[in-house]
Amino acid sequence: MRLSRIIMALTVGLAVVAVPTAAGAAQPQPTPSTTTDPTQPPPYTPQPPALVVSQPTIFLGETVVLTGTGFGPTETVDIAVTVAPLAAPAAGQAPARRSDGSTVAMAPVAFQASAPVNFTAFTNAQGRFSKNYKPSVTGLLTFTATGRESGRVASTELRVLPKRQPLPVTGDSLGTPMKLGGGLVAAGAVMLLLTLAWRRRQRFGGTAN
Template sequence: MRLSRIIMALAVGLAVVAVPTAAGAAQPQPAPTVTDTPQPPPYTPELASLTVSRPTINLGETIILRGRNFGPNETVDIVVSVRPIAAPAANQAPARRSDGTTVAMAPVAYQASAPLRFTARTNAAGEFSRSYKPSVTGLLTFTATGRESDRTATTELRVLDGRQPPPLPVTGDSLGTPMKVGGGLVGAGTVLLLLSLAWRHRQRLGLRSH
């Protein structure tokens, strides 16, 4: 009897202890709180840009160079390289020979000058504006590089010669035809003059004979 009572007491005690534990396990657990603040995306700097006020000008005119997205208050080095502009074949009038054939007049080779260099200064927003007057014709390429930011941008400008092209030189073959025509006209005029004098002379002789 004592053994059975001891076993029953132990069973009851274990049951009493297990009930709060099970009840605590059944209760919903609070969701974990997020303490880390979200990080912003990595900063990507905008690309530098360089533009001209007009893409094509005549020699002697002035354009405005504008740069953006360079470093604030920095010096920008600008290098200008020059390349020739090929003249279209339609603008090259051929020289004509006396026999009717033509000879193509090849343009003189253009020698590009050495690259030009100058500087510009940006404002607090990394922008600058600078006037520029080209001294040569051709296709000009501007390359701007910030000294501190090392940002680079390029743009192009066509500089044309606004003057009229010089007249084509007269070749020996082209001169031969006008000289031949002129000589023929002089000869024909001489013959007509002699015939006119002969006719007048006959008229005078006829009058005297009457």
Template sequence: MRLSRIIMALTVGLAVVAVPTAAGAAQPQPAPTLTETPQPPPYPPGQGAATLTVNRTTITLGETVVLTGRNFGPNERVTIVVSVAPLAAPAPGQARRSDGSTVAMAPVAFQAAAPLTFYANTNSRGRFTEPYKPSITGLLTFTATGDESGRSASTEVRVLPRRGDQQPLPVTGDSLGTPMKLGGGLVGAGAVLLLMTLAWRRRHRLGTGAS
């Protein structure tokens, strides 16, 4: 009898202890909090990557192109850097010498200094329009970068030389060849005439003395 009471008391105590534990487990657990800050999209909604275009891709030296930038930052300054690559050189012409041989002609063109960095300002929609007048021939690459947004875009323009800018000059070391040949010929002819004159005078004197 005493043993059964002890077992019943232990059973009731264990039941009392287990009830709060089960009640706590049944309560809903709080959701874990997010500590990472969500990253914004690379471009604002409805706006794509930055672009840079020109109204003409090939011009002649002295003409003006218009650059148009889109999707840059609103109301920011855009730095535009110009890099120049030379155009493919045309085949040189040929000049004919007095002796019938030919010599290559090297084209010579004047190249003025060109501003290789300039700036533009965007409007509230991130757009700008900027004219540019190249002062050097070649393949020009324009790279525009927003100072604040860091967005960048590029485009190319081919600048051809104007007619008459290239003056072919003969590349030869025989510029004095013809005058020297003429001078040598005249000297030789003069020496022959002098010898003939001396011979004629000598013969004339000998003929006079014999008579």
């Protein structure tokens, strides 16, 4: 009798221990994910460096904007300037056209020995810079920009023509102002005579009364 009780107690104990194990085994296990992690974007490839001027042809005394892109972020860019004489146009060649649509004659310009001064610019976080530039000489100017840290190089050209000369005054252009001035003088003389006549009339009229 005592042996049967011992066997029964062991059986109940084993059953109690086995219930949680069976319950845990019955729970669905998470299936491994079949999707992979998203691929990383390719590394950023910087754009090639470029250097442009706001106007390709200007007159001496005017200012252009020099813009550089594709350089290193927040770096110093050295800009070297060289000058060469403008080439005379070939026979039948059309005159140069400015950005505003007007045309300019490409007359040959004597070379000037005094070279322009080099200068520097500083890029922003996107590797871009803008610099105002006022040429001091005429000719074909070549700008070469070089980034100190990145070593990137870009260049552009600018044609600088002599200052525009005022139009000469001809006989035809003087005719109209002289005619207009003569008419004004004649009108003034007539008004003066009328004023004197009116004053004389008032004077004699006042004496008679």
